[in-house]
Amino acid sequence: MGFIKEQQVKLALRLLAWRYEKAGQPLPEPADLQRHARELVDDAHRIARERGGNVLSILKQMVSDARRR
Numbered sequence: 001m002g003f004i005k006e007q008q009v010k011l012a013l014r015l016l017a018w019r020y021e022k023a024g025q026p027l028p029e030p031a032d033l034q035r036h037a038r039e040l041v042d043d044a045h046r047i048a049r050e051r052g053g054n055v056l057s058i059l060k061q062m063v064s065d066a067r068r069r
Helices: 003-023 030-051 055-068
Strands: none
Touching: 003 030, 003 055, 030 055
């Protein structure tokens, strides 16, 4: 995995941890959290390729949408 994508995964991890903390839920296992972050980044890249847009903006929106569920 490249440097930029790894940084995006780290950002996704922080956003997910914030989401769980804000909702008052316990954090999942680190491996599960890492997998979820990688999936979010991969999905954000796919959406950016298909529709255009900024990967970070898409990622933030995805985490925000997941928080409402």
